[in-house]
Amino acid sequence: MPPCFVSPYSAGAEYLGKAGNDSFMMGSFASTFVEGAIIVGGGPSGLAAAACLKMKGVPSLIIEKSDGIGSLWKYKAYDRLHLHIPKQFCELPYYPFPEEYPLYPNRKQFVDYLENYFQHFDMRAKFETKVKTASYDPRLSCWKVDTQPSGADSECVTEYRARWLIVASGENAEPYTPDLSGLRDFKGPVLHSSTYKTGADYEGQRVLVVGCGNSGMEIALDLANFRAKPSLVVRSAVHILPREIFGTSTFAVAMRMMKSFPLWFTDMLLVWYTWAMLGDTTSYGFKRPTDGPMTIKCKQGKTPILDVGTFAKIKSGAIKVCPGVEYLAPHGAHFANRQFAEFDAIVLATGYRSNVPQWLKDDSGFFSAEGLPKNPSHGTWKAERGLYIAGLGRKGILGATFDAKNIAEDISEAYSSESHRILVSPLQHR
Missing domain, CATH: 3.50.50.60 (FAD/NAD(P)-binding domain)
Known part of the structure; x- marks a missing residue:
């Protein structure tokens, strides 16, 4: 005792x-x-x-x-x-x-x-x-x-x-840090999103953002707004929805629709509207899940990405989209498509x-x-x-x-x- x-x-x-x-x-x-x-x-x-x-x-x-x-x-x-x-x-x-x-x-x-x-x-x-x-x-x-x-x-x-x-x-x-091969070998700063504050600290730097949830997407946007050079790792299939539909919160619209329509119909309308507003997100490196966004929310509790401007930066080329990381090197990362890119810093937006x-x-x-x-x-x-x-x-x-x-x-x-x-x-x- x-x-x-x-x-x-x-x-x-x-x-x-x-x-x-x-x-x-x-x-x-x-x-x-x-x-x-x-x-x-x-x-x-x-x-x-x-x-x-x-x-x-x-x-x-x-x-x-x-x-x-x-x-x-x-x-x-x-x-x-x-x-x-x-x-x-x-x-x-x-x-x-x-x-x-x-x-x-x-x-x-x-x-x-x-x-x-x-x-x-x-x-x-x-x-x-x-x-x-x-x-x-x-x-x-x-x-x-x-x-x-x-x-x-x-x-x-x-x-x-x-x-x-x-x-x-x-x-x-508790912040979650994935077991990325070579993470300890990387020579630049590596931080979890829980300690990231502002893109002003990374102006002009090549920053790899690992994780494409709402936090990862918004951190990539913040970095781009401060003239950094962010790359976003998109490994899993995700839904990207505009944050608003005709000036009304997409989430609020979805909640109202779910009270009046079947879940599959709500998902169909949300995906169609996303395509009309953002275009074909798959052509920019995002895989679309088999289940619809609200079906995933109900089954798994995972919130779809509610875009606040990141996707426009991706389309303009200010933010690059990368596939999964195979392993990290002292000055960069090797990706699943067998390509290599150099980076100055890594932000792990890998959740909690x-x-x-x-x-x-x-x-x-x-x-x-x-x-x-x-x-x-x-x-x-x-x-x-x-x-x-x-x-x-x-x-x-x-x-x-x-x-x-x-x-x-x-x-x-x-x-x-x-x-x-x-x-x-x-x-x-x-």
Whole structure:
């Protein structure tokens, strides 16, 4: 047992009740019992869960490893980032965006919105606190969450316990770096998109952008706008849609169409309109998937590329499209078409991964090895023994809102009874 380990039976205990000030000490250490739910993650999903619980009268405690909420948007987003879909589809429950916000809020506006959301609902949180492990304790019928200070080389472990645990650490918890052959041999700078800020740092340089999702496409555009020489790796088949149809959000149009037409018909119209507006994208190195864009969104949770001007730069030649990378050399890359090109820098727009397997002891086998719900057809927001999941269903912020409302409804029914007080009784009677 580490020298600073805090246990409910070793040195003392503290109970965070409705007022947060009920405690009892038996020495120099304290174990904290949280009335209501512990929420791991202070991003949009965790905030939505906390707000929905509060609206139902259920307290909660957010545990977040960074120094505040919305760290992905605050610290790991490039400067020109805006929401790719309209703000009404990105609102968190019970708190709309300010009317003066544009249709597609920028990074700072979204961070401000999250911070105001946190303050509006007067949420409780422990920041700069990393979850080491979370496991279910069958003796007390509760979840035990062991934490450590983030960024500190400390063996001190603080323990929290609660009847309910909500996993809201996000699908984008950890940057993902692919195993590219020769990556270590490349002599120029290599960075993940999470640390990329602006194309101004690369003026005149030949930059290879690996990954053609919405982030990769927009980073390539940003580089081109700052007179860099970007090349974009397009390995997988993807759908490119114009962000707007006749001045209206393509995503909003698709959502309305799906309510009135079959999915295949919606896809057909979207693909036809894309061809009319952008031309034949396949002639520029983009393979079109067999399934339509909204079919893929519904089946796999993958959002089609919503073009904000990148494709025009590709057509003009300002951005080059490359096939998959075979391997990297000290000063360039060899591609699947057996061609070689020299580069000064590489940006890996290769996405993120869930970190749930690193800290959650999932005895019920609810999560896959990738840290996502294993059987989405069985539901993605509720597991067993008081374990809930928010925002890991590959449905974006809309899905997180859906999860949060379901979680709050489910927990509030149990919370209305006195069953949550069982957490205190083993220590009250010692």
